[in-house]
Amino acid sequence: MEDAIYQDEAKYLKKRTKGGNIDVHPIDKALIVNYEVEATILDEFGNPMVGERKESRKIIKLKNLSMETDIRTLSKEVVKNCSLIHPSKIPEVEQLLYYLQNRKESTLPENYESKKKVLSDKLENPNIDDINETANINDLDDYAEMLYEDDIKTKIRGSALILQLARNPDNLEELFQNESILNCLSRVLKEEWNRNIEVTTSIIYTFFCFSSFSQFHPLIAHYKIGNLTVQIIDFELRRCETWQNEIDRRKKNLNNAKRPKTGSKKRTTKENDTISLEDQKIMNELQKLINRQEQLLRVAFYLLLNLAEDIKVEMKMVNKKIISLLIQALSRDNPDLLILVVSFLKKLSVFIENKNQMREEKIVIKLAKLVPHEQEDLLNITLRLLLNLSFDSIVRSEMIKSGLLPKLVNLLNNENQRIISMCLLYHLSIDDSSKEMFKFTKCVEMLMKMIIESPGNQVDLELVALGINLALNSKCAMQMIEYSKKKGLRYLIKRAFKFKDALVMKMVRNISQHDETKSFFLDYMGILGETVKSETNDDFLIEVIGTLGNLNISDIDYEMFLNEYNLVNWIKKMLQPAKQEDDEIVLQIVYVFYQMIFHKSTREIIIKKTQAPAYLIDLMNDKNAEVRRVCSFTLDIISDYDEDWAKKIQIEKFRHHNSQWLEMIEVSQENELRSRMNNRYGVNDIQMYGSGYDELYQNPDDESLDNYLAVQDADAVTMERNYETGDYYHTETVPYDGRISPDNMRDYVRNGGDFEFYDDDDRMLEQVEMRNTMNPYDEKVMHDRREIAIRGNDYYENDNYDDSSRYPARPKTGHRYNVDKN
Incomplete structure (x- = not known):
């Protein structure tokens, strides 16, 4: 009879299983x-009536998995025996099995697994283990009545049973619908949270179960559980501080009892034993309270962490001093609590205001005590928090002072923490003051070993970046060279040239800039010179040129070096317009000139036998600031040794300075005239060529605006123009060859943008002006005058010039000073 009933029921039940993702066991x-x-x-017609979903998981243990196991065969066997895995996922299973096969076993002590705890949403139940009964969802009202009882044990039992139901996600919806239960829990928590720590822990744990799902967050906000939780944490931390002080005091009393003061009456052995037992009993009780409190703090912080998914809620927590409470909790010893606290701080540290507050409260000192730590999860999350904070220069300085540098260097041997430790060391190496501290550790030695033995064509970015920074310090650079019996530089150059690794070559380039290290590069001048001619990789070539530019030592015969590898012609070729688009290449070539100009032999070749100074003059006004700066330094040195080039360089410098000044004056005048026009007539009322135009633009002498359009500088008058008889041109104007620089033009006074010349009696001779019979605002005429005033005759023929930029593009057609165009 029963079998028939079950068959009828099964007829109306539809069950479907859907496979999900696959992962490895931790x-x-x-x-x-x-x-x-x-x-x-389903009903009798097959229509769905009630539906329910439940997520679950299955663990497939592979006890016989070893290095000799055939992964492909095993993966097919697993998929065949497990109906939850679709055959299409065989490659994924095979990859996971391969990972398990090669995963290294932990080298921790044998009993470490029993101590290790993983942070998850399944927190330890504080009270259920003491209750030998199973909660029933139908008895919710009875459990609520227990919370109103005066007996504390009854309250603990009732709160624990409700918590037992809340830990099952399937019951949360029904608990959510039971408003009386929620009101009861919130009321008891608000009124009696400081009376019993176990009841408080169970109730907060119940609300934590709701906080694991975002749809229940409004419920928690409605009862203001978050604000109350912050108050509870603050109270418990202050109470713990009192307990800890009491423990320390009694420990001190025990020590004093064992060492009585000189001259005091010695206590008997029986009296000492009585005091010791009493103090020890009290300290044990206080320690138990602290342990219970840690469970409450963990549940409370986890509840707040879930609520902090909403950025607005997180900001309210910060205003409630949650960061200070978290930093205080870092002094605890419970690994589970510390993992949660550090995770919360890491989430908050992404905002600069929170980072600044952590810095002010000296968080680095407390975090330094957690590095290293036997709990790998805690160590990893601590390093990640330090990485977030290390973007602040003050925090980096505190890390050095707190002794974190040698600890991080030692963590390079830990494969699980190597990458994050490398990133932290890279940040610490940014500051010049910190680079000096690396020489007192084994960092350089370990770094060189990892770079040289790095598998693949490219070294890990974090690794080589740290090496590039440390190579900027002379002491660290010498340690790199002295690695493996002074073979470090050889190994680096060999790897850089073998794989054409520009970053490793940049590291070599940084090593070459120190006076102590330059002599070690004498044996590699040949390969550097040959690479300059033949290399096609621009990134690698830039570093090679930069390395050559650093080697300005007297032991190198640069004349022979340039001739042997025909580098002068190569430089001229690279400075052609097609190659000048790459600013970095141009900058490195100019820097090579700058270094070679210090040596007599190469200086004479550059000045007398090449047109390199002409190229440098063309690049002196380049759009790239660094190119301009290095060119200026190089031309200053050339001016000291050659008078002819000195005059040409002086003229060009003045011409460029004057063109900038005139452009500024012209823009200023146009803006002033436009402003006057707008103020008097309004923009929409003006007819540019109608009546009232000449009336608007009048100089103080009521002359026509035509007279105000005089040429700004005699140097610009290079075009042949036909002037009317009424126009005149004074010969005593600013010389066009640049003999008068802006600093010596005391006899020339600018009035409204024009030059006026004064004699020794301060009497104005006459105004330099030029009348033009054409309409002064003809568009072509204005364009031509602007071109003349800014460029001068030398730039007039340069079609590549862009008058919208202060610095023209690099010339592509010839040079000023008789440079060979071929």
Whole structure:
């Protein structure tokens, strides 16, 4: 009869299982298969009436998995025996098995696994283990009545049973619908949270179960559980501080009892034993309270962390001093609590205001005590928090002072923490004052070993970046060279040239800039010179040229070096317009000139036998600031040794300075005239060529605006123009050859943009002006005058010039000073 009933029921039940993602077990050699079960009850017509979904997982243990196991065969066997895994996922299973096969076993002590705890949403139940009964969802009203009882044990039992139900996600919806239960829990928590720590822990734990799902966050906000939780944490931390002070005091009393003061009456052995037992009993009780409190703090912080998903809620927590409370909790010893606290701080540290507050409260000192730590998860999250904070220069300085540098260097041997430790060391190496501290550690030695033995064609970016920074310090650079019996430089150059690694070559280039290290590069001048001619990789070539530019030592015969590798012609070729588009290449070539100009032999070749100074003059007004700066330094040195080039360089410098000044004056005048026009007539009322135009633009002498358009500088008058008889041109104007610089033009006074010349009696001779019979605002005439005033005759023929930029593009057609165009 029963079988028939069950068959009828099964007729109206539809069950479907849907496989999910597959992952590896964090500890054991096993696979975790996540899946979802959907059960639907159908009516007699086959229509769904009630449906329910439940997520679950299955663990497939692989005890016999070893290095000799055939992964491909095993993966097919796993998929065949597990119906939750679709055959299409065989490659994914094979990859996970391969990972498990090669995953290194932990080298921690044998009993470490029993101590290790993983942060998850399944927190330890504080009270359920003491209750030998199972909660029933139908008895919720009875559990609520227990919370109103005066007996504390009854309250603990009732709160624990409600918590037992809340830990099952399937019951949360029904608890959510039961408003009386929620009101009861919130009322008891608000009124009695400081009376019993176990009841408080159970109730907060219950609300934590709701906080694991975002749809229940409004419920928690409605009862203001978050604000109350912050108050509870603050109170518990202050109470713990009092307990800890009491423990320290009694420990001190015990020590004093064992060492009585000189001259005091010595206590008997029986009296000492009585005091010791009493103090020890009190300290044990206080320690138990602290341990219970840690469970409460963990649940409370986890509840707040879940609520902090909303950025607005997080900001309210910060205003409630949550950062200070978290930093205080860092003094605890419980690894589970510390993982949670550090994770919360890491989430908050992404905002600069929070980072600044952490810095002010000296968080680095407390975090330094957690590095290193036997709990790998805690160590990793601590390093990540330090990495977030290390973007602040003051925090980096505090890390050095707190002794974190040698600890981080030692963590390079830990494969699990190597990358994050490398990133932290890279940040610390940014500051010049910190680079000096690396020489007192084994960092350089370990770094060189990892770079040289790095697998693949490219070294890890974090690794080589740290090496580039440390190579900027002379002491660290010498340690790199002295690595492996002074073979370090050889190994670096060999690897850089073998794989054409520009970053390793940049590291070599940084090593070459120190006076102590330059002599070690004499043996590599040949390969550097040959590479300059033949290399096609621009990034690598730039570093090679930069290395040559650093080697300004007397032991190198640069004349022979330039001739042997025909580098002068190569430089001329690279400075052609097609190559000048790359600013970095141009900058490095100019820097090579700058270094070679210090040596007599190469200086004479550059000045007398090449047109390099002409190229440098063309680049002196380049759009790139660094190119202009290095060119200026080089031309200053050339001016000291050659008078002819000195005059040409002086003229060009004045011409460029004057063109900038005239452009500024012209823009200023146009803006002033436009402003006057707008103020008097309004923009929409003006007719540019109608009546009232000449009336608007009048100089103080009521002359026509034509007279105000005089040429700004006699140097610009290079075009042949036909002037009317009424126009005149004074010969005593600013010489066009640049003999008068802006600093010596005391006899020339600018009035409204024009030059006026004064004699020794301060009497104005006459105004330099030029009348033009054409309409002064003809567009072509204005354009021509602007071109003349700014460029001068030398730039007039340069079609590549862009008058919208202060610095013209690099010339592509010839040069000023008789440079060979071929």
